[in-house]
Amino acid sequence: MELLQKISQEILTVSGIEMQFVKCQIEIFTNEKGSGITGECFDSNNLKVSYLDVFELNPDLNDWMQEWFNISGSSDNRWNKAELTIYKDGTFEVKTWWDSEFQISLYGEDN
Numbered sequence: 001m002e003l004l005q006k007i008s009q010e011i012l013t014v015s016g017i018e019m020q021f022v023k024c025q026i027e028i029f030t031n032e033k034g035s036g037i038t039g040e041c042f043d044s045n046n047l048k049v050s051y052l053d054v055f056e057l058n059p060d061l062n063d064w065m066q067e068w069f070n071i072s073g074s075s076d077n078r079w080n081k082a083e084l085t086i087y088k089d090g091t092f093e094v095k096t097w098w099d100s101e102f103q104i105s106l107y108g109e110d111n
Helices: 002-014 063-072 100-107
Strands: 021-028 035-042 048-051 081-087 091-096
Touching: 002 021, 002 063, 002 081, 021 048, 035 063, 048 063
Parallel strands: none
Antiparallel strands: 021 035, 021 081, 035 048, 081 091
16 A cells, blocks of 8 residues: 555646546556556546646656556456546545456457
């Protein structure tokens, strides 16, 4: 959980002050080191107010996400996509799942 707190805090630092929460989509590349992230910022009425400016994120964020994947992923918890919702007060929710179509689009197989 410490890594998720670190990731969440970094994302909050570049999100807009006017937002109530940020919803991020994270993709993990399983055959090589790497990940992708996109995000949208929402207000208290659940209306999108902006996109997460990923270019302002700490360059180490990719390494943190990869480390989180390496620690949490296993044969019992196989995942390559995550939805991370981070609230203005610093709390967060995370959902992970395995996306076969994503895996096949990257590598031609669902390994």
